[in-house]
Amino acid sequence: AQRVTQPEKLLSVFKGAPVELKCNYSYSGSPELFWYVQYSRQRLQLLLRHISRESIKGFTADLNKGETSFHLKKPFAQEEDSAMYYCALNSGGSNYKLTFGKGTLLTVNP
Amino acid sequence: SAVISQKPSRDICQRGTSLTIQCQVDSQVTMMFWYRQQPGQSLTLIATANQGSEATYESGFVIDKFPISRPNLTFSTLTVSNMSPEDSSIYLCSCMGTGNWGSVFGPGTRLTVL
Numbered sequence: 001a002q003r004v005t006q007p008e009k010l011l012s013v014f015k016g017a018p019v020e021l022k023c024n025y026s027y028s029g030s031p032e033l034f035w036y037v038q039y040s041r042q043r044l045q046l047l048l049r050h051i052s053r054e055s056i057k058g059f060t061a062d063l064n065k066g067e068t069s070f071h072l073k074k075p076f077a078q079e080e081d082s083a084m085y086y087c088a089l090n091s092g093g094s095n096y097k098l099t100f101g102k103g104t105l106l107t108v109n110p
Numbered sequence: 111s112a113v114i115s116q117k118p119s120r121d122i123c124q125r126g127t128s129l130t131i132q133c134q135v136d137s138q139v140t141m142m143f144w145y146r147q148q149p150g151q152s153l154t155l156i157a158t159a160n161q162g163s164e165a166t167y168e169s170g171f172v173i174d175k176f177p178i179s180r181p182n183l184t185f186s187t188l189t190v191s192n193m194s195p196e197d198s199s200i201y202l203c204s205c206m207g208t209g210n211w212g213s214v215f216g217p218g219t220r221l222t223v224l
Contacts, residue, residue, distance in 0.1 A: 034212055044153075044202070046212040086152065095141065096206055096213055097168075100152040 002027045002091040006101035013077050014109050021072040021104045023061075023087030032090040033070040034098070035061055039083045047085070048072070057081070077108045112137050114216035116203055122222045123193055130189045131219045133203030138183035143204040143213070144176070153202065159186045193223045 003026040013019050025031055035047040048056050050063040050070060061072045070087060087101040117132045133142065144156040157165040157178055165178040179187045190197050203216040 043217045044215040046214075049212050092158075095158060097143070097155055097158065098145075098153070098204075098213060099155075102152040 002089055002099045004087050004089050004099050004101035006085075006087055006104050008104045009102065010105050010107070012107045012109060015079055016076050019074050019077040019081070019106065019108075021085050021087075021106065023070045023072065023101060025068050025070065025087075025089050027068075027089055027091060029091070031063070031065075031068075031070075033061075033063055034088045034090070035059070035070075035072050036086040036088055036100075037083050038086070044086070077106075079108045079110055082106055082108045112139060112205055112214050114203055114205065114214060116201075116216040116219050118219060119217065120220040120222075122224060124224055125194055127193055128189055128191045129193065129221060130187050131201050131203075131221075133186045133188070133216055135184045135205055139205040140183070141206060142180065142186045144178065144186070144188045145202040145204060145215075147200040147202065147218070149198065156188070156201075190221065193221075195223045197221065198223045 005024045007022050033050045036044050037047045038044045048061050059074045061070050063070050084103050084105050086103045088098045090096055091099055113136045115134045123129050142159045145153045146156050147153045155168050156171045157167045159165045159178050159180040161180045161183050175191055177189045200218040200220050202218045204213045
């Protein structure tokens with residue numbers, strides 16, 4: 001069965017510091033991975049998908065199949081990055097059934 | 111990308127009653143999804159709702175407890191039946207974004223069962 005693990009429930013950094021939110025997955029098929037973000041009082045929204053390999057709001061994430069990881073990174077954190085971040089795995093192919101990790105609450109301090 | 115609205119945004123219900131949550135998408139979508147987020151937990155997929163066919167439920171979820179309707183390509187309902195305090199959760203509706211970019215989520219319905 002598929003599983004997504006985000007080992008850190010809380011992560012606190014200072015503005016300008018690098019940030020890395022960890023995500024590991026377990027899946028027997030070819031994984032399709034996403035990062036979703038939920039800012040305070042806003043709905044869950046897509047941040048990144050591994051297939052697109054692009055940078056959104058300065059965040060990047062690389063799929064490492066050998067380590068079964070999809071860590072989210074940003075070199076210089078901003079206060080507006082404070083939010084809940086969820087890593088998710090699509091295990092349903094074109095049906096897009098997402099398995100979510102438990103989330104990491106990122107706080108960027110001034 | 112598609113925009114999803116949900117009603118109600120929150121409700122407080124008595125044990126043993128049922129609540130129907132509505133999900134409206136501003137464009138036609140083939141598949142809609144219902145998720146649950148229990149307090150302090152992650153999102154868990156309840157079922158996939160395709161228009162014109164019965165919903166497909168994930169392990170641990172059954173139609174008698176969570177009946178779903180999908181009358182057209184822009185609308186779906188999820189009913190939480192015979193509620194107990196353990197059903198207190200946020201229920202989210204979702205669909206695919208434009209160009210299969212990824213899932214789009216509604217604002218959620220926060221349900222508290224007393």
